[in-house]
Amino acid sequence: MDNFTTFVTFIDQWAWIGWLVLIAVFLVIEMLSLDFTFLMLSFGGVIGLLSDLVGVPVWAQVIIAALAAALFILFLRPPLLRRLHRGEDPTKSNVDALIDLRGIALSEVTQISGQAKLANGDTWTARAATPVAIPQGAPVAVTSVHGATVIVRPVND
Structure with missing residues (x-):
């Protein structure tokens, strides 16, 4: 086996750890920003992790995770933000x-x-x-x- 094949095999076997680290990093950033953007990215990471667990190749995992994150940002984040800001005091200050x-x-x-x-x-x-x-x-x-x-x-x- 050459070095490149060994590297690709290593990445493929341990990608789930990369997904877990990415999810954790996004959640920490979300706790600091409180904007739901990084929460949606972490949800995309969870989809990437699940696709790894069912045996999808790494390149496809990245594409699936990116598409899922984009969909979460476009369709889940706006209603969450509206719900979060629903109880705000409309009085000007x-x-x-x-x-x-x-x-x-x-x-x-x-x-x-x-x-x-x-x-x-x-x-x-x-x-x-x-x-x-x-x-x-x-x-x-x-x-x-x-x-x-x-x-x-x-x-x-």
Whole structure:
């Protein structure tokens, strides 16, 4: 027997250990990422291991495992992610909660300077979203936040 044949025979006999190691590595990575991608890859590895146990050649095991992993990623991962995120709180928080929040201009608000008191009680440095100045006491709504400054527009209601 030549060296190449000996190597191929060795790989064929011990491929199941390679599959077990690959599955374990993917599961550890999944525990760190929590994204279900590596879980799907480990499921593909399980299919590769099962194909090894029934005597499929190594090259076919790799193809079968890759196809199974791709199918798991395409068809099993999306519903799992939806189910995982189903119970999340839809309430906006932090800067996202300020968008469209109403308030009052405490001083004239221009594109350069101004101040506004928002409905949540916070007083912010404000700038106008348009070139037209917003007079003191006018109702405003937040359109965006840039650092510690809110960009506001006049509200006509």
